[in-house]
Amino acid sequence: MSDFHVTILLASVIAAAAPILLATLGETITEKSGIINLSLDGTILLSAMCAFVIALKTDNILLGFVAASLVGALVAGMVAFFSIYLKQSQVAVGFVLTLMTRDLAYFIGSPYSRMPGPQVGPMPVPFLSEIPFFGDVLFRHNLPVYFSMVMIGVAWWYVYKTRLGLRLRSVGENPEASYARGINPNRVQMVYALCGGLLVGLAGATFSLCIKPGWGQPQGAEGTGWIALALVIFGGWNPVKAALGAYLFAFLQVMSIYFQGWLPSIPAQVFQVAPFPLMIFILVIMFFAQRESFVRWAKDKPVVRAVIRALSSAAPSSLGRRYSEE
Amino acid sequence: MADYVQNGQRISAGQYTETVGDYIREGVLTLVVVLAFTTFVLFIAGAPPLDAYYHIFKGSLGSWGKFTHVIKAWIPLTLCSCGLLYTFRIGLWNIGVEGQVVMGAIFTTYALRFGIATPFPLVFLALSFAAGIAGGALWALLAGFLKTKGGVHEIFAGLGLNFVAQGTVLWLIFGPWKRPGVASMSGTEIFPTDLWLPYISSLRISPIGLACALGALILTAAMLRYTRVGLYLKAIGNNPNSAYLLGLKPNRYMLIAMICAGGFAGLAGSMQVAGVYHRLIPSISSNYGYLSLLVVMLANFNVWIAPLVAFFFACLNVGSIQLPMMLQLDSSLSGVIQGTLVLATLAVHAWRIRQKTRGARP
Incomplete structure (x- = not known):
């Protein structure tokens, strides 16, 4: 491939990662509070559809983003409501919602398929975009992409460095103890389910108004929600590590286009599904890396140990468990 | 862990017994919810x-x-x-x-x-x-x-x-x-x-x-x-x-x-x-x-x-x-109805149990 440029490649990775990143960060925050929102894949499609249709009808891109984030929060709020107040399984409700919202998006959105519509324009950052190499890679995108990058730091800082973040983590680890300390776990879980949902909704809008503009069946965002859920585990419920995972995944996605050109003998379908077995493979490695025999073997191998320490993680202790005041 | 109280006994959600009348009431309520939501969706789609x-x-x-x-x-x-x-x-x-x-x-x-x-x-x-x-x-x-x-x-x-x-x-x-x-x-x-x-x-x-x-x-x-x-x-x-x-x-x-x-x-x-x-x-x-x-x-x-x-x-x-x-219209309406049906069933059932056991909780 003659038109291969590292700058263009990296810039497209940064852009392609934006919606995955937003969804992953949103889900990380939600899961930190102990709620698992399995409805991501459908939510992203529904909010993508809403963003496109609202932006098209009102001719206002901002309203599209607002609508999408509200849709995301609404669906996440339903998962939390079913879990907290109706004592139903989060996994069951999330799964049903993922199928239902996807079909809802296809049903309501079908008249708007393949229509030309509004799209977020590029917005290079003044001065910063003039920096050689880094300017081209990082600072010649549009607003949602910048937002996704900023959110990595904000999420990390909020979760690990603020008082509210501490309360969030304590509810996810031990709601009973949090309750004893005067925190209302139900309220905290609801709030962070909604916050996470807002970000997931924005991810949908970023698809239909920036990365893959327009609406269709399929839209092109299918499967992203499941990827984001896997990335949360891959990132060990840490926003920064999860973000790295999102960039890695986007890199694979973008590279698959190049690989198809370089290795035409390997069919395109292999590259499209490659990230999924890779994700499983990494999860298996992470599991084995935590075994005692492996830890002993890696004891005098500093490089291996560092890699393992970076990969190993634990889920919030009460993830997916229902909390009841008794 | 006891989730509910029935006849003065602590029981879990799975043991909660219901009469035939309860099932009929829940069924009707569920269908009303599903029909209302689906009709609303069709109304949005202008159908x-x-x-x-x-x-x-x-x-x-x-x-x-x-x-x-x-x-x-x-x-x-x-x-x-x-x-x-x-x-x-x-x-x-x-x-x-x-x-x-x-x-x-x-x-x-x-x-x-x-x-x-x-x-x-x-x-x-x-x-x-x-x-x-x-x-x-x-x-x-x-x-x-x-x-x-x-x-x-x-x-x-x-x-x-x-x-x-x-x-x-x-x-x-x-x-x-x-x-x-x-x-x-x-x-x-x-x-x-x-x-x-x-x-x-x-x-x-x-x-x-x-x-x-x-x-x-x-x-x-x-x-x-x-x-x-x-x-x-x-x-x-x-x-x-x-x-x-x-x-x-x-x-x-x-x-x-x-x-x-x-x-x-x-x-x-x-x-x-x-x-x-x-x-x-x-x-x-x-x-x-x-x-x-x-x-x-x-x-x-x-x-x-x-x-x-x-x-x-x-x-x-x-x-x-x-x-x-x-x-x-798109044929995915069936999926909307099916998903709504499952959600409504879960919600109505849980809500009715909540209603019946309200106040009886320890």
């Missing part, structure tokens, strides 16, 4: 709601021809639901059932390809069913091993394998198994008619397919109720730790449950290839795997209610195919 319902009904039960299509959808849905009963019983979320259907279809197609232009098509047809069952079971076993040996949650293992199975189908259709000439989304070449699942031409229904579905139901009911395996699955599903202390090996029974689920799902894939499409197509599973998860949930994990729910869902799926033709 006449009554016409839409009418076309779904007429398109599924309006004629014998339509009814045979419903049966063709009911068979794989029922088979998958039977399989899922095993995995749900032990507390596994076998989301990989979708990929297991696809793998069953791939293995069936592989076996059938050897049967082209041979003097014994029926032998190969039977072999292809065995291959389908094996394919689904293998794919499920892989997810099971990832869960028990690799520490990967079954939802993610299953989902990953679903995507891999789907990628494999596309690769086969566009690569090794492509039609002579040009590969296309319409699938592989159609098999000769002697490799089709035999059906009664006057009724247009395959007795073998029906027998498989009914046999699966009876077998599953018997397995879960009368055999040791069924009892152990339930024991482990209810309390893995105490089952382990009793000397049961949860991992072994998880794998058994996965193999059963995968086998039935694989058979459903065989039905799709040999009985419905007579070739391998990209959407060979028709989403029946995912849909059967909803079927089993709505049936409250009951083996005799599941086929009834499956029939209703099959009607919705087949009937909604009329929507694009008649009303220029």
Whole structure:
């Protein structure tokens, strides 16, 4: 491939990662509070559809983003409501919602398929975009992409460095103890389910108004929600590590286009599904890396140990468990 | 931990008993919620709601021809639901059932390809069913091993394998198994008619397919109720730790449950290839795997209610195919109705329990 440029490649990775990143960060925050929102894949499609249709009808891109984030929060709020107040399984409700919202998006959105519509324009950052190499890679995108990058730091800082973040983590680890300390776990879980949902909704809008503009069946965002859920585990419920995972995944996605050109003998379908077995493979490695025999073997191998320490993680202790005041 | 109080006794949610009147009240309330939401959605889409319902009904039960299509959808849905009963019983979320259907279809197609232009098509047809069952079971076993040996949650293992199975189908259709000439989304070449699942031409229904579905139901009911395996699955599903202390090996029974689920799902894939499409197509599973998860949930994990729910869902799926033709609506309305139905059932049931036990809580 003659038109291969590292700058263009990296810039497209940064852009392609934006919606995955937003969804992953949103889900990380939600899961930190102990709620698992399995409805991501459908939510992203529904909010993508809403963003496109609202932006098209009102001719206002901002309203599209607002609508999408509200849709995301609404669906996440339903998962939390079913879990907290109706004592139903989060996994069951999330799964049903993922199928239902996807079909809802296809049903309501079908008249708007393949229509030309509004799209977020590029917005290079003044001065910063003039920096050689880094300017081209990082600072010649549009607003949602910048937002996704900023959110990595904000999420990390909020979760690990603020008082509210501490309360969030304590509810996810031990709601009973949090309750004893005067925190209302139900309220905290609801709030962070909604916050996470807002970000997931924005991810949908970023698809239909920036990365893959327009609406269709399929839209092109299918499967992203499941990827984001896997990335949360891959990132060990840490926003920064999860973000790295999102960039890695986007890199694979973008590279698959190049690989198809370089290795035409390997069919395109292999590259499209490659990230999924890779994700499983990494999860298996992470599991084995935590075994005692492996830890002993890696004891005098500093490089291996560092890699393992970076990969190993634990889920919030009460993830997916229902909390009841008794 | 006691969740509710009834007649002064602390009981868990599962032990909460309801009268027939409760069930009727809940059922009516659920239907009202579903109809209200669906009508609202149709209103947003700018469609006449009554016409839409009418076309779904007429398109599924309006004629014998339509009814045979419903049966063709009911068979794989029922088979998958039977399989899922095993995995749900032990507390596994076998989301990989979708990929297991696809793998069953791939293995069936592989076996059938050897049967082209041979003097014994029926032998190969039977072999292809065995291959389908094996394919689904293998794919499920892989997810099971990832869960028990690799520490990967079954939802993610299953989902990953679903995507891999789907990628494999596309690769086969566009690569090794492509039609002579040009590969296309319409699938592989159609098999000769002697490799089709035999059906009664006057009724247009395959007795073998029906027998498989009914046999699966009876077998599953018997397995879960009368055999040791069924009892152990339930024991482990209810309390893995105490089952382990009793000397049961949860991992072994998880794998058994996965193999059963995968086998039935694989058979459903065989039905799709040999009985419905007579070739391998990209959407060979028709989403029946995912849909059967909803079927089993709505049936409250009951083996005799599941086929009834499956029939209703099959009607919705087949009937909604009329929507694009008649009303220029998308056929995904069926999925909206099905999902809403499950959610509304969960919500109404939980809400009524909350109402009845309010104030009685300690």
